[in-house]
Amino acid sequence: MIGSEGTLGIVTKAIVKITKKFEAVKTFLASFNSIDDASNAVSGMIARGIIPAGLEMMDRVAVGAIEKFGHAGYPEDAEAVLLIELDGLKEEVDALEPPVIDECKKHGARDVRIARSEEERMKLWVGRKSAGGAFGVLKPNYFVEDCTVPRSKLPEALRRVKLIGSKYGLTIANLSHAGDGNLHPCILYDSRNETEKQTVLRAGLEIAKQLLDLGGTISGEHGIGIAKLELMPLAFSKSDFSAMAKIKASFDRDNLSNPGKVVSPSGPVSVGKPG
Amino acid sequence: MIGSEGTLGIVTKAIVKITKKFEAVKTFLASFNSIDDASNAVSGMIARGIIPAGLEMMDRVAVGAIEKFGHAGYPEDAEAVLLIELDGLKEEVDALEPPVIDECKKHGARDVRIARSEEERMKLWVGRKSAGGAFGVLKPNYFVEDCTVPRSKLPEALRRVKLIGSKYGLTIANLSHAGDGNLHPCILYDSRNETEKQTVLRAGLEIAKQLLDLGGTISGEHGIGIAKLELMPLAFSKSDFSAMAKIKASFDRDNLSNPGKVVSPSGPVSVGKPG
Numbered sequence: 001m002i003g004s005e006g007t008l009g010i011v012t013k014a015i016v017k018i019t020k021k022f023e024a025v026k027t028f029l030a031s032f033n034s035i036d037d038a039s040n041a042v043s044g045m046i047a048r049g050i051i052p053a054g055l056e057m058m059d060r061v062a063v064g065a066i067e068k069f070g071h072a073g074y075p076e077d078a079e080a081v082l083l084i085e086l087d088g089l090k091e092e093v094d095a096l097e098p099p100v101i102d103e104c105k106k107h108g109a110r111d112v113r114i115a116r117s118e119e120e121r122m123k124l125w126v127g128r129k130s131a132g133g134a135f136g137v138l139k140p141n142y143f144v145e146d147c148t149v150p151r152s153k154l155p156e157a158l159r160r161v162k163l164i165g166s167k168y169g170l171t172i173a174n175l176s177h178a179g180d181g182n183l184h185p186c187i188l189y190d191s192r193n194e195t196e197k198q199t200v201l202r203a204g205l206e207i208a209k210q211l212l213d214l215g216g217t218i219s220g221e222h223g224i225g226i227a228k229l230e231l232m233p234l235a236f237s238k239s240d241f242s243a244m245a246k247i248k249a250s251f252d253r254d255n256l257s258n259p260g261k262v263v264s265p266s267g268p269v270s271v272g273k274p275g
Numbered sequence: 276m277i278g279s280e281g282t283l284g285i286v287t288k289a290i291v292k293i294t295k296k297f298e299a300v301k302t303f304l305a306s307f308n309s310i311d312d313a314s315n316a317v318s319g320m321i322a323r324g325i326i327p328a329g330l331e332m333m334d335r336v337a338v339g340a341i342e343k344f345g346h347a348g349y350p351e352d353a354e355a356v357l358l359i360e361l362d363g364l365k366e367e368v369d370a371l372e373p374p375v376i377d378e379c380k381k382h383g384a385r386d387v388r389i390a391r392s393e394e395e396r397m398k399l400w401v402g403r404k405s406a407g408g409a410f411g412v413l414k415p416n417y418f419v420e421d422c423t424v425p426r427s428k429l430p431e432a433l434r435r436v437k438l439i440g441s442k443y444g445l446t447i448a449n450l451s452h453a454g455d456g457n458l459h460p461c462i463l464y465d466s467r468n469e470t471e472k473q474t475v476l477r478a479g480l481e482i483a484k485q486l487l488d489l490g491g492t493i494s495g496e497h498g499i500g501i502a503k504l505e506l507m508p509l510a511f512s513k514s515d516f517s518a519m520a521k522i523k524a525s526f527d528r529d530n531l532s533n534p535g536k537v538v539s540p541s542g543p544v545s546v547g548k549p550g
Contacts, residue, residue, distance in 0.1 A: 020324045049295050091366040243525045250521035 005223050006258035008251045022087040025053075026097060027115040029124055030104040031078035035059060035174075038080035039154040041107040042178045045084075046151060048103065050096055054085035055179030056128050059158070061138075062173040062186070069134035072127020078110065082178065083128055131175055132186075138171060139188035143200045146228070147211040148220040151181040160210045161185045168203045182220035183211065209234060224262045232263075280498050281533035283526045297362040300328075301372060302390040304399055305379040306353035310334060310449075313355035314429040316382035317453045320359075321426060323378065325371055329360035330454030331403055334433070336413075337448040337461070344409035347402020353385065357453065358403055406450055407461075413446060414463035418475045421503070422486040423495040426456040435485045436460045443478045457495035458486065484509060499537045507538075 001011060032038040038057055045052065058066070058081050063074045074081050084100060086093045097114070104112045115121035135142045149157045158174060161183070165172040175184045185207055189200045208218050208231050218224070218231040236244075244263040248255070276286060307313040313332055320327065333341070333356050338349045349356050359375060361368045372389070379387045390396035410417045424432045433449060436458070440447040450459045460482055464475045483493050483506050493499070493506040511519075519538040523530070 089364065089367055089370075092364055246525035247522055250518045250525065 005225065005262050007248055007262050009257055022053075022089070024090040024093040025085060025087045025121070026093045027054075027086075027121045027124055028082070028084040028100060028104075028112055029074065029115075030082045030084065030109045030112045031075045032080045032082070032107070032109055033078070034108070035080045035158045036155040037108040038082050039158070039178065041082060041104045041109065042154065043151055044103040044107055045100060046179065048099055050086075050099060050103075052084050052100075052179055053087040054083065055177070056083040057081070057154075057174070057176040057178040058083070058128065058131070059174040061171060062131055062134075062175055065134040065138050065173060066127045066131055068137045070127065070130050072123055072130075074127055075111065083124060128175070131173070135173060135186060135188055138173075139190055141191040142173070142186040142188050143204050144187075144222075145183065145185045145204055145207050145211075146219045146222040147185075147208055147216045148180065148182045149211050149214045149216040151178075153214040153216070154178060154181060154183075157183055157211055157214055157216070160214075161207055164203050164206050164210065168199050170200065170203055172203075177220070180220065181216075205231070226261060229261070280500065280537045282523055282537050284532055297328075297364070299365040299368040300360060300362045300396070301368045302329075302396045302399055303357070303359040303361075303375060303379075303387055304349065304390075305357045305359065305384045305387045306350045307355045307357070307382070307384055308353070309383070310355045310433045311430040312383040313357050314433070314453065316357060316379045316384065317429065318426055319378040319382055320375060321454065323374055325361075325374060325378075327359050327375075327454060328362040329358065330452070331358040332356070332429075332449070332451040332453040333358070333403065333406070334449040336446060337406055337409075337450055340409040340413050340448060341402045341406055343412045345402060345405050347398055347405075349402055350386065358399060403450070406448070410448060410461060410463055413448075414465055416466040417448070417461040417463050418479050419462075419497075420458065420460045420479055420482050420486075421494045421497040422460075422483055422491045423455065423457045424486055424489045424491040426453075428489045428491070429453060429456060429458075432458055432486055432489055432491070435489075436482055439478050439481050439485065443474050445475060445478055452495070455495065456491075480506070501536060504536070 001009065030038070030041065032041070035057075042055060042057070045055070058074070060076075060079050063078065063081055064076055066072055067074055067076050082104070086096050086100065101112050115124055132142070147157075154176070158176075161172055161174060164170075165187070171188045173186045173188060175186065176182065177184075187200045187203055189196045191197055212218065212234055218228055218235045224232060232241075241263065248257075248263055251257070276284065305313070305316065307316070310332075317330060317332070320330070333349070335351075335354050338353065338356055339351055341347055342349055342351050357379070361371050361375065376387050390399055407417070422432075429451070433451075436447055436449060439445075440462075446463045448461045448463060450461065451457065452459075462475045462478055464471045466472055487493065487509055493503055493510050499507060507516075516538065523532075523538060526532070
């Protein structure tokens with residue numbers, strides 16, 4: 001139901017499972033002189049079996065916007081910062097603090113800070129969470145990609161995004177759920193400038209193509225909807241589309257459920273009886 | 276791929292994620308004077324947010340066979356025993372020991388034992404794991420159901436299974452993955468006796484029907500394959516089968532992938548072009 005984005009039916013009832021909140025939480029901010037160093041620290045943590053509840057990477061452009069907008073206390077001269085959050089039992093979180101710091105330092109972290117109060121922790125998170133709004137201090141609009149790449153390809157992926165930004169003369173701020181290999185390159189622009197808008201769309205397409213080449217996907221969490229429809233043919237073959245259309249028709253012969261989304265390679269997908 | 280039991284394609288590559296073994300494990304054996312008490316202890320633990328790695332229920336018939344076969348040290352006069360295993364960090368496992376014992380005692384456990392060595396732990400598990408073979412001391416064959424019911428319906432489900440056993444004069448041993456609401460009523464019989472075999476098949480069908488009435492499913496983990504094909508029409512409607520056949524045809528027009536399994540309401544399913 002979730003992956004199909006509402007194209008295969010409707011939810012008539014949902015039973016929610018509520019799990020307990022973890023008793024302890026610890027939040028780290030690590031700053032690095034390069035995106036490669038930060039990416040390698042991410043890989044190092046995962047390889048050590050540490051699975052943080054949050055593992056966010058922000059690049060220099062993103063940090064600059066956030067600091068100009070709201071003063072989260074991020075270092076503006078760092079090329080990349082990692083926001084790392086552990087949760088679990090107190091003993092578990094305490095035990096993981098040294099290896100997290102160790103992996104950051106080992107991969108060249110200039111500094112690792114730990115939030116010492118809930119207020120400090122909130123300040124760190126408000127920075128990350130306000131990033132979308134913060135970009136407004138630089139440009140009125142932004143176009144966000146949602147690709148994933150294998151975690152080991154994160155440095156190469158961000159290098160390619162940077163090159164595309166330079167090529168088109170565009171400012172790109174990068175927010176990544178680095179622990180999942182999920183990138184959100186945000187191309188900043190002004191939608192009132194039609195030429196710039198077209199350039200952004202071309203650059204976005206090129207980013208998606210490049211990240212697919214690295215073994216990625218065109219959506220990590222935001223879905224396809226209408227916005228990413230034109231990218232679908234880059235990721236899926238004609239026979240994939242044929243199977244998807246037939247599956248939709250198996251449940252929804254009259255194309256009533258969220259028509260024209262996800263499975264349409266160009267415009268509304270032809271359903272009706274497959275054959 | 277797993278749910279379709281090989282009917283929708285073939286696996287060409289599998290990437291295995293290896294996770295760390297937990298540092299601590301603790302295994303409990305609790306005995307009860309009734310299946311209701313044992314079921315209520317299960318519900319009590321789950322309601323308290325305790326999710327054991329293993330939560331197995333065995334009834335008096337199963338325990339009797341296991342003890343006659345291999346002497347696992349289970350109490351033969353109990354109506355039900357629970358084999359409970361916690362794993363995780365040492366602190367976590369230690370912290371959960373008192374509430375596990377508390378829930379068992381609160382629901383009338385006569386006795387709760389904890390395995391004090393790996394050898395004792397293994398002995399407890401060998402009992403459970405040898406149950407299938409142990410039934411051979413009573414009858415040469417057994418027919419096993421694999422239904423699930425909502426956990427809260429476990430006592431009612433086991434009461435109904437018992438009534439069906441009495442009605443047909445059959446011995447039924449019950450092994451349940453109680454934490455998942457997954458029942459394995461094992462009907463013991465001798466396949467050389469054709470009349471008895473037919474009675475067993477009728478009783479098995481009745482058990483499945485009764486458990487479906489309680490909001491259950493016809494398979495919890497063993498799948499449908501061929502053995503449970505005849506139960507499919509009890510759980511699914513004609514329009515369900517139509518959708519399933521169309522989905523199969525979307526991927527496998529020529530019906531090459533595991534034909535005749537799972538989606539066939541009676542005999543090999545008709546695939547080819549749907550319409």
